[in-house]
Amino acid sequence: MDKRAYNSIQNFSKIIYTKAVVNKEDLPKKEEIVILTYKGKFVAKALYNPNSVIIKILTTKNEDIDYDFFYKRILNAKLYREEILNYKNTYRWIYAEGDELPTIIFDKYNELGAMQLMSKLIEKKYLNEIIEALFELSDLETIYVKKGKKGEKIKDKIFGNKKKFETVIQEGEAKFKVNVKGHKTGFFLDQRENRLYLERFIKEGDRVLDVCCYTGGFSVHAAIRGAEVVGVDLSKKALKTAEENMELNNIPKDKYEFIEGNAFKIMEEFIEDGERFDVVILDPPAFAQTEKNLKNALRAYSSLNYLGIRLTNRMLITCSCSHHVDKELFKKTVISSAFRAKKNMVIVDYKGQAPDHPITIGNRNLEYLKCMFLSVRR
Ligand SMILES: C[S@@+](CC[C@H](N)C(=O)[O-])C[C@H]1O[C@@H](n2cnc3c(N)ncnc32)[C@H](O)[C@@H]1O
DSSP: OOHHHHHHHHTTOSEEEGGGOSOGGGSOSSSEEEEEEETTEEEEEEEEOTTOSEEEEEESSOOOOSHHHHHHHHHHHHHIIIIISOOOSEEEEEEGGGGTOTTEEEEEETTEEEEEEOOHHHHHHHHHHHHHHHHHTSOOOEEEEEEOTTOTTOOOEEEESTTOOEEEEEETTEEEEEETTSSTTSSOGGGHHHHHHHGGGOOTTOEEEEETOTTTHHHHHHHHTTOEEEEEESOHHHHHHHHHHHHHTTOOGGGEEEEESOHHHHHHHHHHTTOOEEEEEEOOOOSOSSSTTHHHHHHHHHHHHHHHHHHEEEEEEEEEOOTTSOHHHHHHHHHHHHHHTTOOEEEEEEEOSOTTSOOOTTOGGGOOOEEEEEEEOO
């Protein structure tokens, strides 16, 4: 590999660009574990995929990739969640490079686990070992495996109790039904701290609009603090669960309404009808899936925030989970939407993903979630 890639690995980076490999002719034709060297000396074992522009580092030790390797990494990941973060039964247990386990995402919801896997090679050669270690280290009864983003050709698999796909998790005072067959791993654990933080800004009787509410994450926390909530989402299935989550938390039926439809259109209609809310929450999907569609994505963030700002009387909580829109760029986009709406606002706080989605010093690319809390200046 070239000097730059060598230096970045010495600085704990878990990815290098394939173009940094000097002897490209030595690279295999299919996905494989390769040994990376610098000036003839061993540097790392890494996961190489000819369809990817990056190579993912597995280890910088000359060790075997086997059951013990995965067991140690999975144990370390668990200790970080339970001993440092003090998280209990429910957490993101494996966050790919953030836990030195590239291509693996794993969430634990009490006794139910959900994995997203991006590597066919890991599936074929190591999945059984990984599952064995997860069961060994926990009270898990069922693990559901599905393909992650770019994880082509990986078929869904169930390990353990084959009938269990649903459980109820606790988040502060809120309870949520989680179905691992839902979006991604079933629930957006990355927003956990932001949903809890929202509660301090809610007053009894507030009107709250939760845009892209999914299964009612922010909605339930707002309702628990006494708000009347309107949630909007494209997914009928997610909204059904959102209603069930309200019932699960004993929120009276007249305190919430969930609307199925396109957020942009519904918000425009609200503006026309003169509807206003005390708090507006915007948590859309990643509009920028790739660097290429960044321009369109920024336009979408800008419109959504403009509408949200117009609809709020007191607070806006606005999020972006696009990797390609960094913190500063998202902030600029939100601020320019506020200028356009001619509303003076205070940046109350600017938060990110929950710490069970660790960002290491050598891998700041692991940071993706942005969550700004703003208030309207009177
Ligand atoms: C990141 S998730 C929201 C997670 C949620 N805030 C929570 O805490 O669980 C994004 C949601 O946006 C919804 N969505 C995507 N495009 C939409 C659109 N144009 N209008 C309304 N909802 C949309 C998806 O169905 C998905 O449920």
